[in-house]
Amino acid sequence: MSTRRVVEEAIRLADHEGVDGLSMRRLAAVLGAGAMSLYRYVASKEHLLDAMVDVVFEEIDLPPEDADWRTAMRQRSASAREVFARHPWAIGVVESRTSPGPAHLRHREAVTACLRRAGFSVVTATHAHWLLDAYVYGSALQEATLPFDTRADFADVTEEVLxxxxxxxxxxxxxxxxxxxxxTGYDPAEEFLFGLDLVLGALEPLRGRTSA
Incomplete structure (x- = not known):
């Protein structure tokens, strides 16, 4: 048993059953351990959630430093959307954390650094960061509830139901x-990048301004 194993098992449990059903007792049962024994690895459920979120951020690609800001943020945002699609519970937990872990902080630092180096002021970089995260989180939540994932699924649902x-x-x-x-073979999977490119294009004129 290790802290990492406890956290990874908690993530698997949340992925399958949602974070609302996650408890130290439920997690201990899955691990085949006593509930009290878990407190040797995580001090509380709040500490567990902090650690879970940090592992999720480890999975998100950092914006590459050798690319222009739009390419870098496009890659980072696409990666974040894929990660949150795997861990939909995390979307409602991330922004509630007041004790971000090292991976979470490294991610925020890398995103802020990318925007600041591109010429965004502190204020406009903050606006850009919030806007991009809102788009990524919202898209992941929307996609998680859609009755179709692929072009073929969309065609079937549309023809048979709609x-x-x-x-x-x-x-x-x-x-x-x-x-x-x-x-015309519409593919719903293209929607995320279509919208993301619009958001990035709208942010471009803000570079170099002191406010939005």
Missing amino acids: LPRLAPEEFPYLHESAAELVA
């Missing part, structure tokens, strides 16, 4: 959109 309910005379624009998206 189109039969969209009478052309009552919902002409929705019917037109659904039919055309299926016909």
Whole structure:
């Protein structure tokens, strides 16, 4: 038994059952240990959550230093979206932490450094960081609840469920959109990068300004 093993098992449990059902007693049962014995590795559930979030941040790629800021933040944001898709419970926990761990802090430092070196002021870099995180978190949450993941899934759901309910005379624009998206092979997986590029493009003019 080690602290790392306790934390990784807690993450696996949260991934499958959600963080609300996570308790020291439940975790101890999964590990085959006594609940009180876990306190030798983590002082409390709050400390456990801090450690879990830190491990999640270890999985997110840092913005590469040898790329321009938009490329760097695009790669970082795409990586974050993939990580939070694997650990959807973390989205609601990350921003509530008041004792961020070393991986969490390294990540925040790297993102801030990328934006500051690109010419964003402290204030505009903060705006940019918040906006990008809001987009990443929101996209991950939205995607977790969608009834489709792929182009084929979207086509099946649209043709079998949506189109039969969209009478052309009552919902002409929705019917037109659904039919055309299926016909043209629309892929919902492209939505994240489409929106991300719009966000990054909107941030570009703010470089060099003292405020937004």
